[in-house]
Amino acid sequence: MEKSFVHPYMPNSVPEIRQQLLDELGVKDVKEIYGSIIPEELLYKERLDLPEPIRSEYELKRHMTGLLNKNISTEEYTSFLGAGCYKHQVPAVCDEINMRGEFLTAYCGDTYSDHGKMQAIFEYASMMGELLDADVVSYTTYDAGQSVCSAFRMAVRLQDSSGKNGEKEKNVILVPDTMNPEIYSQTVSYCRNVSEIVKAGHDEESGLMDLKELEGRLKEGNVAAVFYENPSYLGFFETQAEEIARLAHRYGAVCIAQPQVSALGIMESPMNLGADIVCGDIQPLGMHMQYGGGQAGFIASHQKLEYMEQFPTYMYGIAKTDKEDTYGWGRAMNYRCSHGSREKANEYFGTETGLWGITAGVYLASMGPQGMYELGEAIIQNLKYLTVRLNEIEGVRANPFGGSNFQEVLVDFSETGKSVADINKKLLEYGIFGGKDVSREFPWLGVCGLYCVSELTTQAQMDALIDAIRQIAAGKSDVSDKDSQVSKEVQAWDM
Amino acid sequence: MGYVKKNRDFHQARWDEPFIMEMGNPGERGVLIPQASDEVRKVSGGASELVPAGLKRKKAPKLPELSQMQVLRHYMRLSQETIGTDINIDIGLGTCTMKYSPKIHEQFVRAEKFQELHPLQDESTVQGMLEIMYKDEQYLKAISGMDKVSLQPSGGSQAIFANVQTIRAYFEEKGEAEKRDEIITTILSHPANPGTAATLGYKVITLYPDENGLPDIEALKAAVSERTAALMITNPEDTGIYNDRIRQFVDIVHEAGGLCVYDQANLNGVFGLTRAKDAGFDMCHYNLHKSFSSPHGCQGPGAGAQCVSEKLAKYVAAPTVEYDGEKYYLDSDRPESIGKLRMFYGVPSVLIRAYAYIRTLGADGMKQIAELSILNNNYLIKKLLEIKGLSMPFAEGRFRMEQARLSWQELTEDTGVTTDDICRRIVDYGFQDYFTSHHPRVLPEPFTPEPVETYSKDDMDEYAAAFAAIAEEAYNEPELVKGAPYKAALGARIKEECLTEWSKFATTWRAYKKL
16 A cells, blocks of 8 residues: 655655645646656556555664674774775865865856866866876766776877877786786776787796796887886885886886875876876775775876866866956866767766765875885885795794785685685684685785784784784684683773 | 745854864874883884885975864864755755765764774674675666676766676677677766776767657667667656657667666655566665765765676676575675675664665655655656756656756847856855756756755745745846855855866876976
8 A cells, every 4th residue: 555655755745745746737636747748658567565564763873774784893993905096094074174064065156156176176286286196187087997997098098199109009908817807807808899908927936026037028009108106016025116117117108106196105106107097995094985886986187188188087187367367167078078978978977986085185184295205114014024924833924925014914824734714714713814814816816814003903803814814824713712712802991 | 734945044164274184283193102011122122123224214204293173173163164964955966865874873883883893704704794785786686677786886977887797797698799889878977887897898889868858769770789788778867758669778788689777766756656677677675875875085985886687697896795594704705796796794783774765764765755855856847947047858748757958048048157156156055056957958057956855845935945045136237146155165256277178187285386
């Protein structure tokens, strides 16, 4: 039986008001309206198969809290998970600003109605420009994956429009075979009809890109771009960044780099090491992890027209006004993107991640250069400590490549005779989320987990992990009540 | 009671804030962060030793140096210079479904039990989150009538993209991918329809409206062939006119061997009244931040849902969320899937809000949303059409669904005042500017309001009265409207050439200073 009811979200559900509206239109009921425009055979005669409504806010809250309480968060367990999503300090000011109803509920208003939003987004781009040493920064994209995808297609278009490719079509993108597998799969699917993504090998000793192989492939003359991550997905710095860019340019290819933004206080921007397009994710800059919903991408380049024309998303441009020292903004040159080009579009875009752009702006303004330096330093120090301590455990080898790492490190458990999945299951009993199992993604690595720290990881948490792994590796895997109690205590005072 | 304020003396906050890049002083700090312990530092050394020589940052980034209160104040002021749905009668952004986003939902998405979840946690520790996602999928199956749902898309456009990828996968398996290289859409469909099709290399055929404002069915008949991969069509289109021949459109394309994809971004008026399945579609998509009420967040994050029929179920974006009778789990083992659309699994905050919204309203509530949005829209149209100079082209005398495309053409011809002038002037009355039309403007001087179910009769009366006042201004004092706005946050008009000439264009402050 259908029930109409007065609901707080629907003022005109009050029968008398509804009647006034109906009277104004001279109809008996709403069905008379839609019945006159939707053909009878298309009308849905049944009642949607949905649960009965939860009446009040409190009851809804009780229900939702019940569901959410089935989760265990990284505030309860210690997490060593990264692989593209990172737990960092989120300044309260970031949350305060993105909770503001004006920002939270605004949408696509323009120059005059949403002046503050336009300024906040321009300032975000401006601060990212400083962090990256880049003059052009796009509106935020869905995530790093989307940014990398678009950067690849931008490079292919640049080759089309540069007129340099007399003989051979340049449509190959060379990527390191240690690349983030999730983003790699996104790019293959997204770019399939315009380019071929080819994995280039790595040096067996160091894990770095094999430059000999890279040059060999570049010599084939069909390479549109060379891509690298810094640090790599597996955590090590790509120390040959400058050389990679030089090689790419020698053979007419574009150099695309994905830096980890939280490293940029201590690590040189790829823009200053020869990269032409820089892209990545801003989730570390003030976004909670939100089970992966805090991701947002950026794309940046030098102020070169041929590059700027290839950006496939909105760009917020600054405009002078007739008042000195007062500026406005607008979304400009929309012919570049699908909103302007429709069926001639090179790529598409839509509602992406504006609120995260504004939040990242608040974060960068709060952190300043000193904060970004200290962030990078704390992360790299914590990781070094973890690496040293892990290597003291028999049968465990951290950082098998031996180079310098930032934030994440491979931990090889092959000699323990246990799988990463087994170890992670055991670690749960200690209140620990172990590193991501990358054994399946990279079988040639052996039995490896990818462990991640941040500035929030404490020495006590790392020591507790070391103790737990030592016990698990030695086969003393059953956690006694006492042990688990100890680890919980560590948790409690550590938080 | 029912008071409608018609002489509101509005003025938006105007702080004339400087650039954050120029504020503050060297050495100020906005936030302090945890440092590594002494022992950790002793073991590891400093950053200068840990970063390889060639990668050390040479010059610190020129970020602002500001104390916390000053950062907060700057952004509070910018927020005040932004007109969100929370503070205005946001009827103008038609097709965007600017409905009330319940505040209680914000408490859920800001709970630590959600915000501090890492996407790679063991599934046993995220059962609540997975249950919400799984049930969302089931609810959307009921609403669409479709057989399989994926919540991976990051937004409506990416959901459309997923549907085009599914078209490609389907015909590849049939061995017809080479031959079927055309996608048909309509000029009044969202640009993501032709945009995503073109992104994947399809030739796009665009149908224009016939004299009734509906996509020309004769043009469709002429367009279909053995090269047709799919029809991607919106209903209702931005005009708000329900395409009552939609079933025939579908049949024509199916007969030619193509697939049919329903763009259901404009779902708000059809909840529980009619479903994609009933019109014979193979796929559809929803924008979960629109009809399912997530705040739009200055353009995202949103979320999309891809919904498909049984024969296409194996192709949907991975992973999906499944339930084995005991536990919920992510199913990534979908070999024929179009694969990953984004990192991790969709946009969970929007999925939580959509879940809470559906649970709040139930079947009858959802239907009531549709009914009241249709009722509101036709009421507002009646009020607006009393205004001199404003008309509603096409299908005269027919009711509209939940939105309508109106035209100021007559007023422009009479007074020289254009829709863009009115769009600026309405800000002086305390309203968000309005959506005119996507490019290209098929109808002259467009205006596309959408008074969703959360707006009251009084809201609509105030809204219509403001436009009546502006129309009167246009006829009596056109320069007043053309010079607007006067009371907006930005107290001056911009020099448009800065946004249309590359030599004057900058997306960052550093680039601007170099121009």
